[in-house]
Amino acid sequence: MFNRKVILLNASNLEKFPVYPYAFIQVPAVARQAGIEVICKDLLGIPHERWKQTIQALIAQHDPAMILITLRNTDSLDSEDYEQDELKKGDRSAYFPIERTRELITEIRATSDLKIAVGGFGFSLLSNALMQTLHPDFGVVGGPNDFFSHFEQIRNGNPDSVANLLFFKENELFSNPRNLYPPLADSEYTPQAIEAMMDFYTAFPSPGFQGAPVEIMRGCCHSCVFCAEPRGAGTRVRYRELSAVMKDIEILVDHGITRIYIVSSELNPEGNAFILELADRIQSFNETQTEERKVTWYGANYLLNFTHDEYERLYQSGFTGGWFDITALDDENARAMRTPYRNEHLLDTLKIYAECESRQIELRRAQKTAPSAAKIRAGDGRGSESILWSMFLGNPATTIETIRNTLQTANREGLANIFDSCGLNANIRVFDYEEPTEAILDATYSVSFDLQRTSYQQLLPSFAYPPALLKDFSEEEIPEMFSYIAETYLSKKYQQMRDWQGFVKQKATAASISGWVAELLAIMETNVPACLGKASGGSPAFHELFAERPPEGNTNPDASQTAREAVDFLVTTCLEAFPSLFESLGLPSTAEELARTTPYELALAVFSRWELAEDLIVQTQAVLPEWKRDLLQFCLEAILYKFNILIKPKYRQLFIR
Ligand code: B12
Numbered sequence: 001m002f003n004r005k006v007i008l009l010n011a012s013n014l015e016k017f018p019v020y021p022y023a024f025i026q027v028p029a030v031a032r033q034a035g036i037e038v039i040c041k042d043l044l045g046i047p048h049e050r051w052k053q054t055i056q057a058l059i060a061q062h063d064p065a066m067i068l069i070t071l072r073n074t075d076s077l078d079s080e081d082y083e084q085d086e087l088k089k090g091d092r093s094a095y096f097p098i099e100r101t102r103e104l105i106t107e108i109r110a111t112s113d114l115k116i117a118v119g120g121f122g123f124s125l126l127s128n129a130l131m132q133t134l135h136p137d138f139g140v141v142g143g144p145n146d147f148f149s150h151f152e153q154i155r156n157g158n159p160d161s162v163a164n165l166l167f168f169k170e171n172e173l174f175s176n177p178r179n180l181y182p183p184l185a186d187s188e189y190t191p192q193a194i195e196a197m198m199d200f201y202t203a204f205p206s207p208g209f210q211g212a213p214v215e216i217m218r219g220c221c222h223s224c225v226f227c228a229e230p231r232g233a234g235t236r237v238r239y240r241e242l243s244a245v246m247k248d249i250e251i252l253v254d255h256g257i258t259r260i261y262i263v264s265s266e267l268n269p270e271g272n273a274f275i276l277e278l279a280d281r282i283q284s285f286n287e288t289q290t291e292e293r294k295v296t297w298y299g300a301n302y303l304l305n306f307t308h309d310e311y312e313r314l315y316q317s318g319f320t321g322g323w324f325d326i327t328a329l330d331d332e333n334a335r336a337m338r339t340p341y342r343n344e345h346l347l348d349t350l351k352i353y354a355e356c357e358s359r360q361i362e363l364r365r366a367q368k369t370a371p372s373a374a375k376i377r378a379g380d381g382r383g384s385e386s387i388l389w390s391m392f393l394g395n396p397a398t399t400i401e402t403i404r405n406t407l408q409t410a411n412r413e414g415l416a417n418i419f420d421s422c423g424l425n426a427n428i429r430v431f432d433y434e435e436p437t438e439a440i441l442d443a444t445y446s447v448s449f450d451l452q453r454t455s456y457q458q459l460l461p462s463f464a465y466p467p468a469l470l471k472d473f474s475e476e477e478i479p480e481m482f483s484y485i486a487e488t489y490l491s492k493k494y495q496q497m498r499d500w501q502g503f504v505k506q507k508a509t510a511a512s513i514s515g516w517v518a519e520l521l522a523i524m525e526t527n528v529p530a531c532l533g534k535a536s537g538g539s540p541a542f543h544e545l546f547a548e549r550p551p552e553g554n555t556n557p558d559a560s561q562t563a564r565e566a567v568d569f570l571v572t573t574c575l576e577a578f579p580s581l582f583e584s585l586g587l588p589s590t591a592e593e594l595a596r597t598t599p600y601e602l603a604l605a606v607f608s609r610w611e612l613a614e615d616l617i618v619q620t621q622a623v624l625p626e627w628k629r630d631l632l633q634f635c636l637e638a639i640l641y642k643f644n645i646l647i648k649p650k651y652r653q654l655f656i657r
């Protein structure tokens with residue numbers, strides 16, 4: 001009879017974002033059912049030199065029957081985490097969890113003869129290759145149910161019939177058939193497990209506890225090219241008993257945890273019924289609780305399939321959001337990436353999503369100003385005041401046309417004017433199982449442990465920018481272009497980024513502006529804003545705009561407003577005085593037209609005539625007298641700046657075929 005204890009280690013935590021591995025909750029829960037106790041230890045923060053000592057101490061204390069290792073992530077999937085400059089900025093080392101796990105196995109082998117088994121999501125994705133690289137005694141793909149129920153048999157050297165098990169026999173790798181287990185039909189959390197989880201977050205407080213993970217389903221019936229879920233967790237969705245989910249939530253609440261991180265492929269891969277039922281259960285639970293015991297919950301991913309009423313039901317129950325994996329507003333791209341989104345429904349559901357988010361923000365604002373009705377607790381996930389969306393636009397199927405269609409559609413549907421900000425990834429992590437084409441492989445680079453780029457090796461972090469974009473843009477230019485289009489044509493973010501004082505200081509002087517005002521007043525009657533001070537040639541606030549340093553060393557809070565008013569006045573008056581000049585340049589020729597225009601429409605107008613901003617300005621050279629030409633140039637630049645239009649030759653194709 002063996003000691004019914006095993007040790008479970010993790011050397012794959014991410015230093016910049018420590019997460020208590022959910023495997024430390026789930027694996028012991030499954031093992032408990034087979035009467036096996038699991039002692040968990042995360043090696044984050046323990047220097048490599050002390051690993052041996054740590055392992056020896058654990059073995060001495062617990063006398064385990066085997067050592068298990070969870071390999072949650074193969075790497076961070078984020079190319080920035082493998083760039084020297086980025087790492088220096090964050091003062092951290094590069095993240096190579098496979099290598100760390102290999103080192104851990106070496107240390108264990110040097111310390112004991114115990115058998116070693118490796119499992120976890122990262123392991124399950126690349127199990128054969130990782131068996132060859134890490135050479136543990138056993139590997140487990142997916143759920144450990146059969147592993148624990150046949151534990152004694154495995155230890156006795158008879159692993160043949162154990163589902164999901166990988167092992168070597170005379171150096172040959174065997175991989176038993178896979179069983180796709182459902183999530184546990186009972187509660188997973190224990191008071192001890194909760195205590196260990198919260199101790200972890202006390203030790204690693206940044207960014208800190210983001211909610212207790214609670215699984216509700218496993219697997220996904222869709223097959224988005226860039227997603228590991230169907231491969232790692234299976235293509236059949238297996239739901240968890242809601243009573244088990246609620247049992248875990250209640251245990252967590254009893255231990256003071258009310259923020260829940262729902263773990264699933266998506267919240268609604270096969271429809272909304274299941275997640276709405278969960279929402280109703282949580283809502284009923286919350287109704288019976290005191291304010292500080294009410295639960296809020298969020299889920300990593302959800303498909304944008306909810307109606308207004310359904311969102312309302314989710315929010316009512318304490319849902320605080322999640323995110324979604326759309327690639328582009330372009331059906332061809334969606335088809336190539338096999339996402340379940342098509343514009344016919346996507347555009348409507350994006351609008352519904354934004355409307356519902358916006359309503360939530362308004363409600364939260366109202367609640368904040370009425371503290372007696374306060375329903376928002378610090379850190380419950382309901383703090384955001386922005387409406388965000390994101391796209392996997394840097395995907396292998398992205399072409400210039402994908403971007404052109406996306407920008408055009410976003411403008412046509414008014415989406416750019418709804419979202420406060422937009423996130424676009426510039427490249428993707430490449431894996432063999434995504435079956436990359438030759439073109440993608442040619443564009444792929446891997447990063448070695450010394451952060452040098454090498455040819456593609458899937459066990460190393462490997463990334464590819466969209467091959468079609470690399471024909472026109474360099475690897476540096478793609479992220480730059482993406483962040484530009486995200487803030488200008490896919491959201492309102494550029495509006496928050498305007499530095500009107502900086503613009504005025506760079507493009508004009510106090511004298512030139514006073515001169516333009518005087519000339520304009522000589523040819524037309526108009527109301528000069530107070531900041532420009534009609535007769536005196538500018539108010540004190542106006543002159544402060546041009547001061548070398550802001551008074552008393554602080555930025556003048558009104559300066560930007562003054563600068564903006566001054567520019568608005570000059571542009572509006574100039575449009576009114578010389579509409580034909582703007583018309584001849586193909587630009588909006590009245591203040592009303594300008595107010596109605598969008599960055600996209602302006603970019604289209606500008607790119608249909610000019611390749612460079614300088615070319616546009618050169619067109620005004622013939623205008624006389626000189627003051628009028630200078631004012632016109634100032635106004636043109638102000639219009640381009642206002643709408644964040646960058647006229648770069650390479651950007652033209654994003655608007656014009
Ligand atoms: C929720 C989630 C998050 C949340 C976590 C919240 C929380 N409090 O736990 C957040 C957003 C914080 C997050 C962060 C990250 N995540 Co994440 N995350 C997930 C998600 C959706 C669920 C993770 C989870 O807990 N699953 C449940 C666990 C227990 O499953 P499991 O590890 O597979 O374990 C099961 C079996 O494998 C087995 N098992 C596990 N270990 C062992 C060991 C042995 C010996 C045995 C026998 C069995 C066994 O038992 C478990 C029960 O069946 C997964 C995808 C998924 N569906 O799993 C991605 C996923 C794991 N994350 C991923 C990544 C990349 C990250 C980040 C690196 C992202 C980043 N750059 O910041 C960080 C890493 C954080 C860290 N410090 O480790 C990737 C990993 C891909 C890869 N190739 O490595 C995944 C697969 C998603 C994806 N994009 O493809 N993540």
Ligand code: SF4
Pocket residue numbers: 220221222223224227228229230265266269301325339340
């Ligand atoms: S729908 Fe979501 S979970 Fe399913 S394959 Fe696509 S991205 Fe992955």
